[in-house]
Amino acid sequence: xxxxxxxxxxxxxxxxxxxxxxxxxxxxxxxxxxxxxxxxxxxxxxxxxxxxxxxxxxxxxxxxxxxxxxxxxxxxxxxxxxxxxxxxxxxxxxxxxxxxxxxxxxxxxxxxxxxxxxxxxxxxxxxxxxxxxx
Amino acid sequence: xxxxxxxxxxxxxxxxxxxxxxxxxxxxxxxxxxxxxxxxxxxxxxxxxxxxxxxxxxxxxxxxxxxxxxxxxxxxxxxxxxxxxxxxxxxxxxxxxxxxxxxxxxxxxxxxxxxxxxxxxxxxxxxxx
Amino acid sequence: xxxxxxxxxxxxxxxxxxxxxxxxxxxxxxxxxxxxxxxxxxxxxxxxxxxxxxxxxxxxxxxxxxxxxxxxxxxxxxxxxxxxxxxxxxxxxxxxxxxxxxxxxxxxxxxxxxxxxxxxxxxxxxxxxxxxxxxxxxxxxxxxxxxxxxxxxxxxxxxxxxxxxxxxxxxxxxxxxxxxxxxxxxxxxxxxxxxxxxxxxxxxxxxxxxxxxxxxxxxxxxxxxxxxxxxxxxxxxxxxxxxxxxxxxxxxxxxxxxxxxxxxxxxxxxxxxxxxxxxxxxxxxx
Numbered sequence: 001x002x003x004x005x006x007x008x009x010x011x012x013x014x015x016x017x018x019x020x021x022x023x024x025x026x027x028x029x030x031x032x033x034x035x036x037x038x039x040x041x042x043x044x045x046x047x048x049x050x051x052x053x054x055x056x057x058x059x060x061x062x063x064x065x066x067x068x069x070x071x072x073x074x075x076x077x078x079x080x081x082x083x084x085x086x087x088x089x090x091x092x093x094x095x096x097x098x099x100x101x102x103x104x105x106x107x108x109x110x111x112x113x114x115x116x117x118x119x120x121x122x123x124x125x126x127x128x129x130x131x132x133x134x
Numbered sequence: 135x136x137x138x139x140x141x142x143x144x145x146x147x148x149x150x151x152x153x154x155x156x157x158x159x160x161x162x163x164x165x166x167x168x169x170x171x172x173x174x175x176x177x178x179x180x181x182x183x184x185x186x187x188x189x190x191x192x193x194x195x196x197x198x199x200x201x202x203x204x205x206x207x208x209x210x211x212x213x214x215x216x217x218x219x220x221x222x223x224x225x226x227x228x229x230x231x232x233x234x235x236x237x238x239x240x241x242x243x244x245x246x247x248x249x250x251x252x253x254x255x256x257x258x259x260x261x262x263x
Numbered sequence: 264x265x266x267x268x269x270x271x272x273x274x275x276x277x278x279x280x281x282x283x284x285x286x287x288x289x290x291x292x293x294x295x296x297x298x299x300x301x302x303x304x305x306x307x308x309x310x311x312x313x314x315x316x317x318x319x320x321x322x323x324x325x326x327x328x329x330x331x332x333x334x335x336x337x338x339x340x341x342x343x344x345x346x347x348x349x350x351x352x353x354x355x356x357x358x359x360x361x362x363x364x365x366x367x368x369x370x371x372x373x374x375x376x377x378x379x380x381x382x383x384x385x386x387x388x389x390x391x392x393x394x395x396x397x398x399x400x401x402x403x404x405x406x407x408x409x410x411x412x413x414x415x416x417x418x419x420x421x422x423x424x425x426x427x428x429x430x431x432x433x434x435x436x437x438x439x440x441x442x443x444x445x446x447x448x449x450x451x452x453x454x455x456x457x458x459x460x461x462x463x464x465x466x467x468x469x470x471x472x473x474x475x476x477x478x479x480x481x482x483x484x485x486x487x488x489x490x491x492x493x494x495x496x497x498x499x500x501x502x503x504x505x506x507x508x509x510x511x512x513x514x515x516x517x518x519x520x521x522x523x524x525x526x527x528x529x530x531x532x533x534x535x536x537x538x539x540x541x542x543x544x545x546x547x548x549x
Binding site: 018112 | 155192
Binding site for chain 3: 036
C-alpha cells in the first residue's frame with residue numbers, strides 16, 4: 001500500500017474543527033468521492049477533531065492519500081498528547097460521555113468510515129485513524 | 135465574532151444557517167434564540183438547514199436543545215430543508231432528533247407551524263372555559 | 264540467463280516476419296481468433312506489436328522478471344489485448360492461447376537457428392518459461408477486466424432495479440422486488456431520499472410485497488431510511504408486509520416504529536388523506 005502525506009492541520013481551537021472539515025471536504029472532493037461518502041467522512045472527521053480538541057487538549061490531524069492496487073483512499077490520523085482514554089471499549093459505546101455531549105462521537109464516527117483504529121494510553125495521549133476508500 | 139441573524143415573521147422566529155458554524159457560534163445561536171423566544175413572545179421557531187453540508191452530533195445536540203428549551207417556553211420548533219446526504223449521515227451517526235418537527239422547506243414549515251400554533255391556542259382557549 | 268535471451272532476441276529479429284505468419288497460422292488453427300470476432304487485420308496487428316515489444320525488451324537486456332521496467336511496453340500490449348478479449352466474451356483459455364500459440368513456431372525457429380549450438384536446450388527452457396509467464400500475465404489481466412465488467416453490470420443492475428415512481432401529487436412509491444442486500448438497500452435509500460427532494464414529495468410508500476425475506480440488516484436499513492426521510496420532513500409508509508415477514512420481524516424482536524399498511528392501495532389511501540387529497544367516483548357513472 002502506497003501512502004503519501006498531504007498536510008498536517010493543527011487542532012487548537014473550535015475554529016480549527018471547521019478548518020478540518022473544509023480540508024477533508026477538499027481532499028475527498030478532489031479524490032472524486034460521492035457526495036454521501038464525502039459527507040459521512042467529513043462528519044466523522046468533525047467528531048474526532050472535536051474529541052482531540054475537547055478531551056485531548058488539542059493536537060493535530062495528519063492527512064494522507066492511500067493507494068492499494070486500484071483502490072484509492074484517504075486516511076486521517078488525529079494525534080493528541082492529552083490524558084488518554086483508560087477504557088477504550090467503554091468510550092466506543094454509544095451514549096457514553098465524559099463531557100456534556102450526546103456521547104455518539106467515537107462510536108458514531110466508526111460507523112461512518114471504512115476503517116477505524118484507536119490507540120490510547122492513560123497519560124500518553126490518543127491516536128485515532130479513519131480511512132474511507134473511494 | 136459572526137452572529138447568525140434571527141428574523142421575526144408573525145408569531146415565528148426564522149433562522150437560516152448559511153455558514154459552517156464552529157461550536158461557539160452554535161452555542162451562541164442557542165442562547166440568542168432562547169432569549170429571543172422570551173423577548174419577542176414567539177410561538178414558533180423555524181430553522182432552515184438547507185444550506186448545511188454537514189450536521190454532526192454537536193449541531194444535532196444544539197437543534198435538540200433549542201427544541202427542548204422552546205417547548206418549555208411554549209413555542210414549537212421545526213427544522214426544514216435537511217438534505218438527503220446530511221439526513222443519512224445523521225441517522226448513521228445515531229442522532230435521531232426525536233421530538234423535533236421537520237418539514238421539506240420553509241413554505242411547508244411555516245404552514246405546519248401556524249397549524250401547530252393554532253392547535254395549541256385552541257386547546258388553551260378550551261382550558262380557559 | 265541473459266545469454267539465452269540474446270540468442271532468442273537474435274532469432275526473432277532474423278525472421279520476425281516468418282515467425283509472425285506462422286504464429287497467426289497457429290492461432291487460427293487452435294481457433295483463438297473465434298471465427299471472425301477478431302478480424303485478420305486486428306489479429307495481425309496485435310501479434311506484430313507484441314512480437315516487436317518482445318524483441319525490444321529482450322534486446323534491452325530484460326530478465327525473466329516480467330514485472331520489471333524493461334517489460335513495460337510488452338505488458339501494455341498484452342494488457343490491451345487481454346482487456347479487449349475479456350470485453351468481447353473470449354474465454355480465459357482463448358485469451359491465454361494468444362501467447363501460448365507462439366511457443367511452437369518460436370521453438371521450431373530456435374531449433375533451426377541453434378541446431379549446432381550446445382546451449383540450445385537451455386535457450387528453449389528459458390524461452391518456454393518466459394512465454395509461460397507472459398501467458399499467465401494475460402489471464403491475470405483477463406480476470407481483472409472481467410471483474411470490472413461484472414462490477415459495472417452490478418452497478419447498472421442496482422440502478423435499474425430501484426425505480427422510484429411518482430404515484431400522485433406529493434406521493435412517491437418505491438416497489439422493492441427481490442432480495443435486499445446491504446449494497447442494494449443503501450442505493451435504494453439514497454435514490455428514494457433524493458427523489459423526495461427532486462419531486463417535492465411529502466410521503467413515500469415503500470412496498471415490500473416482492474421481497475422474499477427480511478433479515479435484521481435489511482430491517483435496520485428500512486428503519487434508517489424512514490428515519491432519514493423524517494429528518495428531511497417526509498413521511499414513509501411501508502406496505503405489503505407478508506405474513507412470514509411479519510412473523511420474522513416479531514421473532515427478531517424488531518420494533519419497526521413505522522406506519523405500515525397491508526397493501527399498496529391502503530397505503531395510497533392513507534397518503535392521500537395525509538396530504539389532504541381525495542379520489543372520488545364520478546356520480547354519473549353509477
